[in-house]
Amino acid sequence: MTINFHSFRFARLHHSRKAIALPLTFLILFVSTLGLISITYYFAVEKVNARSQTLKVSTAKQDLISLDENVVSVAWQPGSARTLQIADSGGKLNVQPSIGALAISVSDNGDINKTVFNSTTGQVTYELPYAESADTGTYLKGDSRAVTNQSGSFITQLSVRTGDEHAELLLRYRPTVSSVEAGVEDGKTVNIVRIYVVNMNSSEAIAFYGKVPLRISCESTQLTTTTFSLEYNPETLLVTSVLEGVTGSVSIPISGTAEGAIIQIEVVQCNVSLERCVR
Numbered sequence: 001m002t003i004n005f006h007s008f009r010f011a012r013l014h015h016s017r018k019a020i021a022l023p024l025t026f027l028i029l030f031v032s033t034l035g036l037i038s039i040t041y042y043f044a045v046e047k048v049n050a051r052s053q054t055l056k057v058s059t060a061k062q063d064l065i066s067l068d069e070n071v072v073s074v075a076w077q078p079g080s081a082r083t084l085q086i087a088d089s090g091g092k093l094n095v096q097p098s099i100g101a102l103a104i105s106v107s108d109n110g111d112i113n114k115t116v117f118n119s120t121t122g123q124v125t126y127e128l129p130y131a132e133s134a135d136t137g138t139y140l141k142g143d144s145r146a147v148t149n150q151s152g153s154f155i156t157q158l159s160v161r162t163g164d165e166h167a168e169l170l171l172r173y174r175p176t177v178s179s180v181e182a183g184v185e186d187g188k189t190v191n192i193v194r195i196y197v198v199n200m201n202s203s204e205a206i207a208f209y210g211k212v213p214l215r216i217s218c219e220s221t222q223l224t225t226t227t228f229s230l231e232y233n234p235e236t237l238l239v240t241s242v243l244e245g246v247t248g249s250v251s252i253p254i255s256g257t258a259e260g261a262i263i264q265i266e267v268v269q270c271n272v273s274l275e276r277c278v279r
Contacts, residue, residue: 060089060126061140061160064169067124067214068141068156071173074218075198075270081217083277088210090129091168095206095274097122100172103242104147104195106265108234108254116226117267122200123172124274127163135160136167146248147241148176155198173198177239179252187259188229193237193252194266204275215277222269231260 063086074080086093097120104117141158148154155176160167175197182190202219206212233256240249254261 056089056091056129059087060091060128060169063087063089064124064126064158064171065140067216068158068171070216071198071200071272071274072156074216075272076221077218078220079218081215084214084216086126086212086214089126091166092127092209093206093212094125094127095122095200095203096125097201097203097205099123099244100200101242101244102175102197104175104197104267105240106193107238107240108230108236108263109238110232110234111230112228112234112237112263114226116195116224116265117175117197117269119199120201121173121197122203123170124200125163125171126169127165128160128167128169130166136162140169142174144246146174146243146246147239147250148174149178149250149252150176155196172243173200174243174248175239175241177250177252181255182264184257185262186229187257188262189233189255189257190262190264191237191254192264192266193239194268195239197267197269199269199271200274202271202273204273206274206276208276213277215273215275217273217275219271219273221271224267224269226265226267228263228265229260230256230263233257233261234263237263 066084067086070082070084074082100121100123102117102119102121103115105113105115107113137160139157139159141156142154155173156171157174158169158171161170175195177193177195179191179193182192184190234254235256237252237254238249239252240247254263
């Protein structure tokens with residue numbers, strides 16, 4: 001009788017443990033599954049967010065490239081204008097007309113040593129949203145040189161740089177230089193050295209998030225001429241540009257005769273204006 005009683009108690013205990021173990025197992029499986037789902041969801045969201053930020057950065061880059069193309073298309077054509085809408089890429093557009101100090105000087109290691117341009121020329125920046133990689137230090141157009149001896153699109157300097165908090169796009173224009181012989185005057189060869197400058201300091205100061213409709217127009221062009229009549233032939237003229245603290249130079253060949261050379265420096269300034277427009 002005692003043996004049967006203990007057997008009965010053992011059987012009840014065994015069934016009781018099985019009854020507890022079953023829901024406990026399901027609870028462990030449920031918690032584990034929930035944890036796995038949470039981790040998977042977290043990484044999925046992070047991946048989607050990363051792709052979204054990458055897309056925004058790509059859109060902002062394309063917008064600044066389009067802005068440059070519009071500036072170049074109206075430059076040197078007073079009265080021409082275009083409109084462009086900068087998309088909302090999660091960042092901030094800054095049009096800064098009073099920034100971008102540019103000083104240009106010419107010298108021949110002889111009698112010529114003169115500053116022919118000294119002013120701000122303006123710049124545009126776009127503060128990018130946070131992204132793991134924004135290609136900081138790269139150039140979308142142009143390169144790091146502060147002056148070039150070619151015309152056209154090479155005047156553009158569009159780069160990705162480190163900003164105060166995140167990376168930002170920087171669009172500005174550097175001077176470009178060309179030269180040509182223009183005959184003989186008073187027995188001296190005439191050399192015309194032309195320096196092209198795109199100046200945006202007549203633009204509206206803009207600091208804006210979201211979509212920004214812009215009007216890009218060419219207000220005017222200005223020509224400033226400085227002439228040097230030399231009794232010798234310097235052979236080369238050094239044009240030096242200092243753009244926001246970065247210095248660069250190009251050497252221009254100069255033709256002369258036994259009588260000397262005439263060097264005519266022409267600074268051609270194109271005044272481009274950027275302003276918000278209402279559509």
